[in-house]
Amino acid sequence: MAKPSSLLDTRVIYCGDNLEQLKKLPDACIDLIYIDPPFNSNRNYEVFWGETKEKRSFDDRHESTQAYIEFMRPRCVELARVLKKTGSFYYHCDWHASHYVKVMLDQVFGEDNFQNEIVWKRSSAHSDTKQGATQFGRIHDVIFLYTGGGEATFNAKYLPYDQGYIESHYRHIEEGTGRRYRKDNLTANKPGGDTSYEWKGVRPYKGRYWAFSKEKMGAFESEGRLVYTRSGMPEFKRYLDEMPGCPLQDVWDDIAPLNSQARERLGYPTQKPLALLERIIQSSSNENDIVLDAFCGCGTALVAAQTLNRQWIGIDISPTACRVMAKRLRDVCKLREDESYWLHGKGFVVRDLPWTEKQLRAIPPFEFENWAVIALGGIPNKTQVGDMGIDGRIYPIGSEPTAAGKEAGQLDFMDDWYPIQVKQMDKTGRPDIDNFEAAMMRMKRKKGFFVSFDFSSDALREIDQFFRREHIVIIPLTVREILDETIAQRLA
Ligand SMILES: C[S@@+](CC[C@H](N)C(=O)[O-])C[C@H]1O[C@@H](n2cnc3c(N)ncnc32)[C@H](O)[C@@H]1O
Known part of the structure; x- marks a missing residue:
C-alpha cells in the first residue's frame, strides 16, 4: 500500500464538475495528470453511456470546435496550476479537435513544455471503407504530453x-x-x-x-x-x-483496444485499456507519486495507479461513473471504500456524491435513474430502445444462465430478473403504475420495483389490487427509504 500524501487527500474520487473540484486543490501538488475528456465529435461525444439518454443531453453542448476548446481551456488552466514543475500532463483526444487542442495547450502550458504527440493505434484497419471514399481509415488517437517546466520524471521504456x-x-x-x-x-x-x-x-x-x-x-x-x-x-x-531493447517511440501500435471479450471490460465504450494507462503512469511517475485523472470515467487511470503503488485522485461529473469506478476499485484492487479505513491511510472514499433528496431532484433524469437502479443493486439499461419501458434489472443472487442467447449482451441471457422502473417525480400516480403493470405482464415477471419520491394513494391501491388480480408483486420504494437504507428487507 502506497503511503498517504501529507500535502493533500489522495485515494479520493470527487463527484462534480472538475472546474469546481480542481479549485479545491493547492498549487503544484500533482506529479502526473492524464485526461481523456469527452471529444467534440458525434462518435465520441461523451459516450460514457453508449447511445443513451446522456448522449442526447450532451449533444448540443459543444456545437462547435471553438465552444469545445473554450469549455476545455479554463479546466486546462486549473490543471496547469496544480501540476508540479517536475510533473507531466497527458491529454488524450483524436483528429476531431487535436489541432485546436494543441494550440490551446501550447498557450496554457507553454510551447517549450510540449514534449510529444503520441499516436496510439486504437483500432485495426477498417475493412468496410465505402466505395468512393475520399479518405484513409482513421484508426488512431492522439495523446499530447507536456511537462511542468522543470526536470520531469521520465522512465524510458524499451x-x-x-x-x-x-x-x-x-x-x-x-x-x-x-x-x-x-x-x-x-x-x-x-x-x-x-x-x-x-x-x-x-x-x-x-x-x-x-x-x-x-x-x-x-x-x-x-x-x-x-x-x-x-x-x-x-x-x-x-x-x-x-541490449535493453528498442527505446519506445511516439507511435504506439502495440496496445490493443479493449475487445468485446476483454476481462477488464465494463461495457462503457470510452473505457481505455489498462495497459495504456500503465505505460503512461510508469513512464512519467515513480512509486508514491500523485496521479490525477480529472475526467476519469470508469476509473482506468485510478486502477492502474493503485496497482502501480501510486497515490491517486479522480474527478468525474457523473455520479454513476463515480459508483462504477468505486466498484471497480473494490473488485479489482480489493480496496475498501470506507471512511474510517481511509483515515488510517488505507482504502478510499468517494466525495460529493448527491445524497440528499434535494440534490437528487436536481440531477439529470438519466443520472437519477442510474442512481436509483444502482442503489438497489441493479443494472441500468444501456439503451432505451427495446427495453420495454423499464430502467433497470435486478438479478437475484443465484440466477442461472439459460442455455439460449448468451451472445445477446452482458446478462441478457439470464432469465431470472426483476424489472425496475424509476420516475423522478414528486408523486407517482395511477397511470404510471398501469404502464408498469402492462410492461410486467408483457415481460412475464412475477416481481418488480418502482422508485419515486412518493406515490399517490390511488397508485398504492392499484398496486394492491394488481397483486390480488394477477399475483404479481410491485414494490413501491421512495427515495427517502433508499437514502435511509431501510430497504434491505423490502428487497428480499
Ligand atoms: C471519455 S470518458 C473517460 C473514460 C476513461 N478514460 C476510462 O478509461 O474509463 C470522459 C468522462 O468525463 C466525464 N466528464 C465530462 N465532463 C466533465 C466535467 N466537466 N467534470 C468532470 N468530469 C466530466 C464524463 O462523465 C465521462 O465519464
Whole structure:
C-alpha cells in the first residue's frame, strides 16, 4: 500500500464538475495528470453511456470546435496550476479537435513544455471503407504530453526488437554459446587520451582513434569480446541479450483496444485499456507519486495507479461513473471504500456524491435513474430502445444462465430478473403504475420495483389490487427509504 500524501487527500474520487473540484486543490501538488475528456465529435461525444439518454443531453453542448476548446481551456488552466514543475500532463483526444487542442495547450502550458504527440493505434484497419471514399481509415488517437517546466520524471521504456531487425542487425551467432551478436566499430573520431596506439599490428584508420584505452582493449580481448577482420582490424562483439531493447517511440501500435471479450471490460465504450494507462503512469511517475485523472470515467487511470503503488485522485461529473469506478476499485484492487479505513491511510472514499433528496431532484433524469437502479443493486439499461419501458434489472443472487442467447449482451441471457422502473417525480400516480403493470405482464415477471419520491394513494391501491388480480408483486420504494437504507428487507 502506497503511503498517504501529507500535502493533500489522495485515494479520493470527487463527484462534480472538475472546474469546481480542481479549485479545491493547492498549487503544484500533482506529479502526473492524464485526461481523456469527452471529444467534440458525434462518435465520441461523451459516450460514457453508449447511445443513451446522456448522449442526447450532451449533444448540443459543444456545437462547435471553438465552444469545445473554450469549455476545455479554463479546466486546462486549473490543471496547469496544480501540476508540479517536475510533473507531466497527458491529454488524450483524436483528429476531431487535436489541432485546436494543441494550440490551446501550447498557450496554457507553454510551447517549450510540449514534449510529444503520441499516436496510439486504437483500432485495426477498417475493412468496410465505402466505395468512393475520399479518405484513409482513421484508426488512431492522439495523446499530447507536456511537462511542468522543470526536470520531469521520465522512465524510458524499451520494447523487444522485432525479428526482422534482429536478423538484419544481429546476424552472427557465437559458436558454443549460441548467443547472437553484432560487430561494432572500435574507432572514434575524437582523440581521448592514449588512443592512437598500435593494437596487434594495426592502428586506427587515418583521422580516427581507438574508442578505448589499451587496458580496456586488453580486457575485451581476454573476455573474448573481440573479433578481427581479414585485415586484422578489431571489432567489438555486442551481444543481443545484453541490449535493453528498442527505446519506445511516439507511435504506439502495440496496445490493443479493449475487445468485446476483454476481462477488464465494463461495457462503457470510452473505457481505455489498462495497459495504456500503465505505460503512461510508469513512464512519467515513480512509486508514491500523485496521479490525477480529472475526467476519469470508469476509473482506468485510478486502477492502474493503485496497482502501480501510486497515490491517486479522480474527478468525474457523473455520479454513476463515480459508483462504477468505486466498484471497480473494490473488485479489482480489493480496496475498501470506507471512511474510517481511509483515515488510517488505507482504502478510499468517494466525495460529493448527491445524497440528499434535494440534490437528487436536481440531477439529470438519466443520472437519477442510474442512481436509483444502482442503489438497489441493479443494472441500468444501456439503451432505451427495446427495453420495454423499464430502467433497470435486478438479478437475484443465484440466477442461472439459460442455455439460449448468451451472445445477446452482458446478462441478457439470464432469465431470472426483476424489472425496475424509476420516475423522478414528486408523486407517482395511477397511470404510471398501469404502464408498469402492462410492461410486467408483457415481460412475464412475477416481481418488480418502482422508485419515486412518493406515490399517490390511488397508485398504492392499484398496486394492491394488481397483486390480488394477477399475483404479481410491485414494490413501491421512495427515495427517502433508499437514502435511509431501510430497504434491505423490502428487497428480499
Ligand atoms: C471519455 S470518458 C473517460 C473514460 C476513461 N478514460 C476510462 O478509461 O474509463 C470522459 C468522462 O468525463 C466525464 N466528464 C465530462 N465532463 C466533465 C466535467 N466537466 N467534470 C468532470 N468530469 C466530466 C464524463 O462523465 C465521462 O465519464
